[in-house]
Amino acid sequence: MSTVRRLAWRVTRWRPALRTSGRENIEGWLFASPWILGFAFFTAGPMVAAMFLGFAEYDLITPPKWIGSANYARLLRDPLLVSSLKVTSIYAFVRVPLVLLLSMVVATLLNTKLRGLRVYRTMFYLPSILPAAAVSMLWLLVFDHDYGFINSFLRQLGLNGCNWLGDTRYALPSLIVMSLWGFGGSMIIYLAGMQSIPTEYYEAAEVDGAGPIQRWWYITWPLMTPILFYNLVMGLIGSLQVFTEGRIITNGGPENATLFFVLYLYRNAFEYFKLGYAAALSWVLFLYVLILTLLVFRSSSAWVYYTSELKR
Amino acid sequence: MDNKRLTRRRFIAIGLLPSFGALVAACAPRVVERVVRETVVLEGTAQVVEKVVTATPPPARPAVNVTLTISGTQDQAKNYLRALEIFNAGHPGVNADLEHVPSAEYGATMQTRLAAGTAADVFQMEAGMWINYEGKGVALSLEPFIASTPGFDKADFFDVPREFFTYQGELYGLPAYGGPLVTYYNTEAFEEVGLDPLPTDVAQADDWNWDALIAAAGKLTKREGDLVTRWGWVAPHEEWFIYIYSGGARLLNEDATRCLLDSEEAIAALQWMHDAIYKHKVAPAKTMVTQRAWNLFPAGRVGVMIDRRWVSSSYVRQGLPRNWRLAPLPKGPGGRRSTTSSWAFSVYAKTKSPDEAWILASWLAGTEGILTLGIEGVPQRKSITMTQTFLADTNSPEENRIFVDQMADAVFQPAKTPKWNQLLQEAFNPELDRLWADKATAREVALAMTKKANEILAS
Incomplete structure (x- = not known):
């Protein structure tokens, strides 16, 4: 008997009324308690603290000084808040669909019986687990105007390269392209989903005369929508918190063209020592992510298909 | 005969004797030499x-x-x-x-x-x-x-x-x-284009000035078609402060409460940096260099760069060939003033x-x-x-x-104000990006920097 079960049994031993569903209930809570405690102390606690710090002037060293709603009032007239939110939104709204598409396509290609399939899977997955800082340095060399790989290649074709990272028009798209390199995480989840689809479905469709495209569209796609939904939500949340590339490669420039929201928040907290304002900014980001996530959840009933629901 | 027998008690006593001696010796005051x-x-x-x-x-x-x-x-x-x-x-x-x-x-x-x-x-x-x-x-x-x-x-x-x-x-x-900061210059490149070595004595280096830097950088810049294979001078944007000070201007007032970049001297210094990139074409625009100067310099892609002493230590530690020497900073209209x-x-x-x-x-x-x-x-x-x-x-x-x-x-850099980082990130860098990209004149940039900086300092 596990420790949790033993504990639940001891609790319910003296209360017969709890011996059936009640005991399971307590067991459930006890099993979940590490996460609940972790959430309370390491997520909810800091969130509440951040809410209060949003009403204070705080530099981490001297005690917080209550300044009322001054930080929140400043949010309303901060042009960098608006521009960084815009930059982050463009990044997320362009990157997430591209990653979802690319990872779906590659997962479909890798869900076949090819020679050396494991090697291909590893190759595509590997970039997603490399440290972001190291990858950023690599892409810095790829995008360099004079000596970078892309412009050298374009010169071979007789074309002029661009100032990929130094021109306000190309800096953000360049970072988006760079971020696609890490699509392996989504891909591996798609792949796992595709491999869990029973082969009988495909066999039955084949007997009915369905070709590869029809099989993908009528079987794979609907059954993959829950995974697409998961990747969409996680991708959106992750993209709205983008930080490393903007800090290491462009440092928010040129002309704040890559000043992501979290980079701006970080600067306020750890470079300007304005923890109070940074806390207020963090709540803005939280609410923004929450609203977008809720919208995605609301829309899911229209396009996500669960096999359990179909059975009903 | 019995006396000569090694009893257990005597064995322990003999064994402990050296240990006791060592303990006494260890406790005695020692004379330490170092x-x-x-x-x-x-x-x-x-x-x-x-x-x-x-x-x-x-x-x-x-x-x-x-x-x-x-x-x-x-x-x-x-x-x-x-x-x-x-x-x-x-x-x-x-x-x-x-x-x-x-x-x-x-x-x-x-x-x-x-x-x-x-x-x-x-x-x-x-x-x-x-x-x-x-x-x-x-x-x-x-x-x-x-x-x-x-x-x-x-x-x-x-x-x-x-x-x-x-x-x-x-x-x-x-x-x-x-x-x-001092001047680093590539001796092989200098020889190749017929430039004399630069002086090392600060008191004797009046001829190593801004005009001389532009002239030398012009000779050192090497092109193959549209591609510049060696820049004469690199990255005035990396250490732009020194040209403000050497130009006779100041960044902030004494107690760091007011920005002074709207002075004519500061505007002239910014204009000089801009001219090096776009008029004389001897230095790359910031937008064209994603690598730091100290990476490009030992590869022979830069004739002159301005940097600190740790760079030379790093080159020596890496065993890079010693095809470079050091010289004082080029002297500007306001003297030869580095940041430190x-x-x-x-x-x-x-x-x-x-x-x-x-x-x-x-x-x-x-x-x-x-x-x-x-x-x-x-x-x-x-x-x-x-x-x-x-x-x-x-x-x-x-x-x-x-x-x-x-x-x-x-x-001394940074200036003694807790708003220094904010000045850099919000008042100076974004505006200077416009100058390095040739989107604004030196005067426009200087005035915009001053306005933003003073707003930050007053907040």
Whole structure:
């Protein structure tokens, strides 16, 4: 008997009324308690603290000084808040669909019986687990105007390269392209989903005369929508918190063209020592992510298909 | 016969006798000899001398543990470990441990450690940290320790870093390393285009000025079609402050409450930098260089660059060919004024062992500590920079002397305001990006920077 079960049994031993569903209930809570405690102390606690710090002037060293709603009032007239939110939104709204598409396509290609399939899977997955800082340095060399790989290649074709990272028009798209390199995480989840689809479905469709495209569209796609939904939500949340590339490669420039929201928040907290304002900014980001996530959840009933629901 | 029998009792007694003797010997006062290095001035020249010091240590008592936090690379951490071994061997009453934090994480780590009240007894106080921590009680005033340490001379530190770490007349950090910028030039490229070597004596280098830099950079710039294979000079944008100061202008007023970049001198300096890129075409626009100058320079892709001393140490350590030499900064209309920065060893305000922490900090920032750690930048003690050990390190004595001579007129960077980073990120950099991209004139940029900077300073 596990420790949790033993504990639940001891609790319910003296209360017969709890011996059936009640005991399971307590067991459930006890099993979940590490996460609940972790959430309370390491997520909810800091969130509440951040809410209060949003009403204070705080530099981490001297005690917080209550300044009322001054930080929140400043949010309303901060042009960098608006521009960084815009930059982050463009990044997320362009990157997430591209990653979802690319990872779906590659997962479909890798869900076949090819020679050396494991090697291909590893190759595509590997970039997603490399440290972001190291990858950023690599892409810095790829995008360099004079000596970078892309412009050298374009010169071979007789074309002029661009100032990929130094021109306000190309800096953000360049970072988006760079971020696609890490699509392996989504891909591996798609792949796992595709491999869990029973082969009988495909066999039955084949007997009915369905070709590869029809099989993908009528079987794979609907059954993959829950995974697409998961990747969409996680991708959106992750993209709205983008930080490393903007800090290491462009440092928010040129002309704040890559000043992501979290980079701006970080600067306020750890470079300007304005923890109070940074806390207020963090709540803005939280609410923004929450609203977008809720919208995605609301829309899911229209396009996500669960096999359990179909059975009903 | 019985007497000669080795009984069990006698066996134990014989066995314990040497141990007892060793214990008695260990408890007896010992005369310890150790070699220490000191800087002394002999006939007007500073020299590092090694002295054998004999001392009878006080009765043994447990060593007091102190911790040192440093930032830097793994190699630098190894140097510190070696230095602390030497320190611990020479200071039986103190046991110093090292805590190494990678440079990129150092500021945030120290900020949270100080906030949590768990910082190390001694830590590197970077200039960027001090602008925010000054007057907030994170470090102990070192004045009482200095007063009780015979022979400790505050005036031995260069004035600029010493004043930076001074608050209300009291010193809060012992400046260790720092240093101004100098000219690095590629000797092979100079020979190739027929340029004479640059002077090394600052007093004799009046001809090495802004016009001479542009002229030399013009000859050094090499093109193959549209592609520039070697830039004459690289990246005025990386150290644009020095051209503001050398142009006779100032960034901020004395108490860092007002931006002065709208002066005609500052506008002219910005215009000169812009012209180097777009009129003379001898330096790349910022948008064209994603790599730092010090990466491009040893690869022969740059003729002249402006950088600090640690770069030459790094090149030598990497074993790169010595096809470069050093020269003073080019002289501008306002003189030859570099920026300099520094970091210091500070004693944490909440340390439980302030005396031992001071012993460690003063040793690290002293001659022996600096020489054990190895000279990378410019030691911030004048006496060390006059020694042959420093002058013969990495570069020729004449070249090393340039760094020392330029300290006289150097301006400390960052300016002493907690708003410095915000000024850089929000008032200066985005506007300068417009100048480097040729989207705005020097005057427009200077006025916009001044306006934004003054708004930040007033907020």
